[in-house]
Amino acid sequence: MIVLNALFYTFITVVIIQLLYYSIFSQFILLNHYPQKQKNIAVSVLVCAKNEAKNLKEFIPLILDQDYPSFELVLINDCSNDETLAVMKSFQATNNNIKIVDVKPIEAFWGNKKYALTLGIKASSNNFLLFTDADCKPLSKNWIKEMSSHFTNKKRIVLGYGAYRKGKGFLNKLIRFETLLTAIQCFSYAKIGMPYMAVGRNLAYRKETFFEARGFMNHMNVRSGDDDLFVNQIADATNTTICISKDSFTESIPKHSLSEWITQKKRHVSTAKYYKLKHKLILGLFYVSQILFWILSLILLMALFNWKIVLGLILVRFIVQYIIIGMSAKKLNEKDLLIFLPVVELFLIVSQMAIFISNNTSKHNRWK
Structure with missing residues (x-):
């Protein structure tokens, strides 16, 4: 009985903690999108690709088709061994706003996406940088316009939402739910x-x-951590x-x-231990409270x-x-x-x- 009493009061505490976290997450609900005045600032869009020839063929046209007056597309070939560089050059031949950065293997930085991105950033012509991945596409022609419109004299970093394509099966729901929950936390804390x-997949900041x-x-x-650790x-x-x-x-x-998803998440999760202490504590407490609940x-x-x-x-927590x-x-x-929540x-x-246990028993050295 004593043990059950202790567990009962612990449970009440855990539910209160969970409700406090969801009160923070409610900030995202209150966040409204106010149309920003178009600034028409010159923007460099950076895409780092490693063996992404197929995806580049599909997605580069969608970036080039953006309704924006002044932007360059910086394509970074990170030591690919497929047709990635050839695809980049084929687009460059017919578009004068494409710049190619061909990264060669260097032993000290081999397999390090940050090195390739750094070379791309140095090569970019503009102060306002917008990043996405090679397997990623903008969902409208106004992507550059919307993201760049949020830059101000004080606001130097713009956080955007990078969704995953809807598909069939439980794995697709799992990936998209994890992405949704991460976005809710990311935007709410911001x-x-x-x-x-x-x-x-969708991030902008000043050069x-x-x-x-x-x-x-x-x-x-x-x-x-070229995205989360830097931010x-x-x-x-x-x-x-x-x-x-x-x-x-x-x-x-x-x-x-x-x-494949677990391998990807192992790489992503491995950066969390380098976050600032206050962020690790806040994120860790939420996860522990979930488990205990x-x-x-x-x-x-x-x-x-x-x-x-x-x-x-339980019902109160689920309703909230x-x-x-x-x-x-x-x-x-x-x-x-929602129905799979x-x-x-x-x-x-x-x-x-x-994944956490696995990351503490093995090492992962390459981004691809």
């Missing part, structure tokens, strides 16, 4: 003045800001803003197998200990979660994920734990 990460921060030098030895290093309440206009969204091709719910319900109160708290995530999903065009949440918790 809204309250605590930006901590970004995704390179001068990059060099003022010494680029990626503080974490060049970490193979991943974690330099972003604050005054220099960071958010763009959530649907015209600003990008869309990537999700992994087609669970093993599920475990304690199961134990207390199976023991029928104060089951009416326990069930009531559905409201916050539901309204956020509507903003980000991900409403179809409890299942994908539980599976994501378990998979993240497995």
